[in-house]
Amino acid sequence: MRYLFLLNRTEDGLPQPGTPEAQAQFSGYREANEAMAAAGVLVDCAPLAPQSSSTTLRVRDEELLITDGPAAEIKEQLGGYTIVRCADLDEALKWAATIPAAREASIEIRPIIDVEGPS
Amino acid sequence: MEETLRASWWSSVAALTRLTGDLGRAEDAVQEACAAALVRWRADGVPATPTGWLVGVARHKAIDAMRREGRRAEKEAAAMRDLGASAPADAGGGDDELGLIFLCCHPALDPVVRVALTLRAVCGLTTREVAAAFLVPEATMAKRLTRAKAKIRDAAIPFRSPDDAERGRRLPAVLKVVYLVFTQGHMATGGDDLVRGSLCDTAVALARRLDRLLPDEPEVAGLLALLLLTDARRAARTDERGDLVLLEDQDRSRWDGSLIADGEALLARAFRRGRPGPYQLQAAIAACHSGAPTADATDWRQIALLYDELIRVEPSPVHEANRAVAVAMSEGPTAGLVILDALGHDPQLARWPQLHIARADLLRRSGRPEDAYEAYGRALQLEPPPAERRFIEARRAELGSPRS
Numbered sequence: 001m002r003y004l005f006l007l008n009r010t011e012d013g014l015p016q017p018g019t020p021e022a023q024a025q026f027s028g029y030r031e032a033n034e035a036m037a038a039a040g041v042l043v044d045c046a047p048l049a050p051q052s053s054s055t056t057l058r059v060r061d062e063e064l065l066i067t068d069g070p071a072a073e074i075k076e077q078l079g080g081y082t083i084v085r086c087a088d089l090d091e092a093l094k095w096a097a098t099i100p101a102a103r104e105a106s107i108e109i110r111p112i113i114d115v116e117g118p119s
Numbered sequence: 120m121e122e123t124l125r126a127s128w129w130s131s132v133a134a135l136t137r138l139t140g141d142l143g144r145a146e147d148a149v150q151e152a153c154a155a156a157l158v159r160w161r162a163d164g165v166p167a168t169p170t171g172w173l174v175g176v177a178r179h180k181a182i183d184a185m186r187r188e189g190r191r192a193e194k195e196a197a198a199m200r201d202l203g204a205s206a207p208a209d210a211g212g213g214d215d216e217l218g219l220i221f222l223c224c225h226p227a228l229d230p231v232v233r234v235a236l237t238l239r240a241v242c243g244l245t246t247r248e249v250a251a252a253f254l255v256p257e258a259t260m261a262k263r264l265t266r267a268k269a270k271i272r273d274a275a276i277p278f279r280s281p282d283d284a285e286r287g288r289r290l291p292a293v294l295k296v297v298y299l300v301f302t303q304g305h306m307a308t309g310g311d312d313l314v315r316g317s318l319c320d321t322a323v324a325l326a327r328r329l330d331r332l333l334p335d336e337p338e339v340a341g342l343l344a345l346l347l348l349t350d351a352r353r354a355a356r357t358d359e360r361g362d363l364v365l366l367e368d369q370d371r372s373r374w375d376g377s378l379i380a381d382g383e384a385l386l387a388r389a390f391r392r393g394r395p396g397p398y399q400l401q402a403a404i405a406a407c408h409s410g411a412p413t414a415d416a417t418d419w420r421q422i423a424l425l426y427d428e429l430i431r432v433e434p435s436p437v438h439e440a441n442r443a444v445a446v447a448m449s450e451g452p453t454a455g456l457v458i459l460d461a462l463g464h465d466p467q468l469a470r471w472p473q474l475h476i477a478r479a480d481l482l483r484r485s486g487r488p489e490d491a492y493e494a495y496g497r498a499l500q501l502e503p504p505p506a507e508r509r510f511i512e513a514r515r516a517e518l519g520s521p522r523s
């Protein structure tokens with residue numbers, strides 16, 4: 001059985017990078033992730049860019065309806081997730097449009113933050 | 120000199136966006152280069168290729184900024200290397216300019232922000248000027264623009280000139296933004312007259328540039344024609360007090376004949392391509408008005424037919440309401456009222472003051488002053504902008520008091 005955890009936070013909730021608060025938060029996440037990895041339960045994890053950077057896609061009558069922000073439709077609920085690696089948003093939109101959820105409801109496209117940083 | 124800077128802004132920001140891969144950074148660098156230009160050009164004269172000069176200086180400013188921040192993320196290091204390389208290869212053919220405007224009008228951005236972003240990044244308005252156009256405080260507009268640029272960066276919205284298929288899909292969104300810049304200036308939504316007038320000029324200039332970049336797109340020429348034909352009436356559409364003057368009451372000798380001729384020529388060129396669209400059709404309707412020597416000579420039958428065609432390519436209740444007025448003018452007020460009354464059942468359209476103004480006018484023409492008085496009252500309840508409110512009140516006063 002696999003479970004997706006949706007880690008909620010307030011939109012202004014991220015502390016400034018480099019501050020003690022940010023370091024405390026970071027080590028909190030690292031400890032939890034390392035413990036889950038050590039126990040062999042962790043599949044993948046990553047932070048997400050703020051909701052203000054998300055895009056919602058719907059496909060209706062073969063037409064792509066793209067809007068800024070998350071889906072505001074209360075009759076929809078999260079039903080699954082897909083992670084893709086694409087060059088840019090246009091490529092991600094193209095792939096998202098092929099998934100049935102885009103026709104039946106909507107797909108929110110939210111950038112994942114790359115935590116690996118500079119090598 | 121300011122004019123030269125403004126004319127070079129679009130290409131300069133576009134080139135820097137390509138070079139740095141970041142719109143915000145590009146704007147900042149070009150802004151700094153413009154400040155430097157004001158000093159240097161005043162002393163040495165304007166260079167032969169102002170845009171080349173600006174891009175060269177802005178490139179160094181961008182490198183300085185990246186050094187100052189000391190951030191060396193992989194992507195930025197790559198951008199630095201590109202920036203450090205010799206003369207930037209110009210993509211040519213307006214690809215950078217198109218890339219920038221299609222970026223600012225990307226469907227993944229909020230529609231209102233697309234307009235603001237285009238005014239700033241493409242037209243070179245300052246944040247203060249953009250804020251004035253939207254009647255919001257400068258800090259509010261600055262926050263919106265910053266957020267939009269953050270989204271472009273975080274979501275990796277690409278900077279590139281779209282290929283033919285994609286351009287066809289996304290061009291309407293770009294044209295809509297140009298049109299909204301114009302209506303923001305054209306409509307009496309309050310605010311400074313000077314700001315509004317210059318917004319109309321900005322929109323016309325933007326449409327002209329776009330028409331040069333995309334000469335084979337008839338809808339671009341159609342939009343430019345629509346803006347010119349509408350703008351030709353600017354001097355006649357308000358009186359000394361700033362109140363709106365109805366098309367039929369306007370002094371047609373004050374219409375700008377050269378703008379009308381330009382618009383008509385553009386429209387003829389666009390229609391020859393045989394791909395009519397909403398802007399060409401709206402321009403054709405505007406041309407019906409500008410071609411009539413007097414209001415009575417207007418060919419309303421032709422206008423009603425053009426609205427039929429417009430509704431076919433772009434269904435919209437607003438077009439339906441306008442068609443109803445044209446039908447009323449050619450066939451009599453009763454025929455128009457039948458259409459308007461049916462439209463009034465649409466709750467969204469019922470909240471549109473123009474519908475009630477049109478109804479009131481047709482009711483007055485059919486000899487029903489009491490009903491007209493009531494319809495004007497309903498338009499007033501919908502809190503129209505001040506100039507429109509004064510217009511409605513004046514029209515209602517002409518009816519005399521109700522039920523007397």
